[in-house]
Amino acid sequence: xxxxxxxxxxxxxxxxxxxxxxxxxxxxxxxxxxxxxxxxxxxxxxxxxxxxxxxxxxxxxxxxxxxxxxxxxxxxxxxxxxxxxxxxxxxxxxxxxxxxxxxxxxxxxxxxxxxxxxxxxxxxxxxxxxxxxxxxxxxxx
Amino acid sequence: xxxxxxxxxxxxxxxxxxxxxxxxxxxxxxxxxxxxxxxxxxxxxxxxxxxxxxxxxxxxxxxxxxxxxxxxxxxxxxxxxxxxxxxxxxxxxxxxxxxxxxxxxxxxxxxxxxxxxxxxxxxxxxxxxxxxxxxxxxxx
Numbered sequence: 548x549x550x551x552x553x554x555x556x557x558x559x560x561x562x563x564x565x566x567x568x569x570x571x572x573x574x575x576x577x578x579x580x581x582x583x584x585x586x587x588x589x590x591x592x593x594x595x596x597x598x599x600x601x602x603x604x605x606x607x608x609x610x611x612x613x614x615x616x617x618x619x620x621x622x623x624x625x626x627x628x629x630x631x632x633x634x635x636x637x638x639x640x641x642x643x644x645x646x647x648x649x650x651x652x653x654x655x656x657x658x659x660x661x662x663x664x665x666x667x668x669x670x671x672x673x674x675x676x677x678x679x680x681x682x683x684x685x686x687x688x
Numbered sequence: 689x690x691x692x693x694x695x696x697x698x699x700x701x702x703x704x705x706x707x708x709x710x711x712x713x714x715x716x717x718x719x720x721x722x723x724x725x726x727x728x729x730x731x732x733x734x735x736x737x738x739x740x741x742x743x744x745x746x747x748x749x750x751x752x753x754x755x756x757x758x759x760x761x762x763x764x765x766x767x768x769x770x771x772x773x774x775x776x777x778x779x780x781x782x783x784x785x786x787x788x789x790x791x792x793x794x795x796x797x798x799x800x801x802x803x804x805x806x807x808x809x810x811x812x813x814x815x816x817x818x819x820x821x822x823x824x825x826x827x828x
Binding site for chain 2: 572584585586587588589591600601602603604605608609612613615645646647648649650651652653655662666667671674675677678681682
């Protein structure tokens with residue numbers, strides 16, 4: 548499933564009845580929507596062109612948590628049907644590859660591992676690498 | 689009274705009229721109340737740049753580098769805390785925001801102390817914890 552463009556998300560917010568808020572952010576448009584049960588949704592769209600976010604897994608987070616959609620398909624359906632989203636049961640996030648920020652920072656800043664290399668590691672791989680470096684079993688790069 | 693509250697570490701209940709009650713408490717004591725609330729930002733892997741998701745507030749930052757993503761995330765945290773407090777009556781009752789309140793207080797205190805970055809991005813856990821997790825994944 549492709550990551551939508553920023554213009555797609557702005558269009559989604561229009562069709563789904565979000566309000567644009569006056570935020571103190573010079574780099575982003577910010578939107579908010581209140582659901583009938585009192586839930587307050589909020590999201591942002593950075594200025595310029597291109598994809599709404601860089602990582603596919605982040606798009607899933609935005610879709611499930613910020614837009615409160617059950618699937619990415621529901622996002623595209625709103626654009627296609629030009630009607631607000633039909634939100635049902637609270638969405639469940641699937642397991643997604645990611646790692647704690649402290650682990651990323653420790654590998655890059657403490658041990659000097661290249662950022663691109665760290666991004667390519669799974670959390671388990673990164674943890675094992677971190678432990679090896681801490682215990683002196685591996686020479687920092 | 690303020691000196692007693694802050695320097696004497698004695699919270700003070702404030703009453704106004706028949707129903708209004710408040711609690712004046714020092715930053716140290718307020719911080720202790722939310723000490724067990726932690727932030728756990730997650731770095732997302734992508735082909736381009738770095739993305740960091742903060743599950744406690746459901747906000748994110750992105751950038752060409754980790755530092756840029758972190759800076760954007762911290763700006764978003766500051767914006768969210770301001771927004772939350774500006775809409776406190778509504779957000780504290782919103783099903784998806786009510787649980788954020790202790791973390792909002794924690795971030796507010798951290799910002800007042802100039803420690804927001806350290807609180808949002810805590811350092812590594814102790815090595816025994818890491819060893820246990822690596823052992824658990826290698827035997828799974």
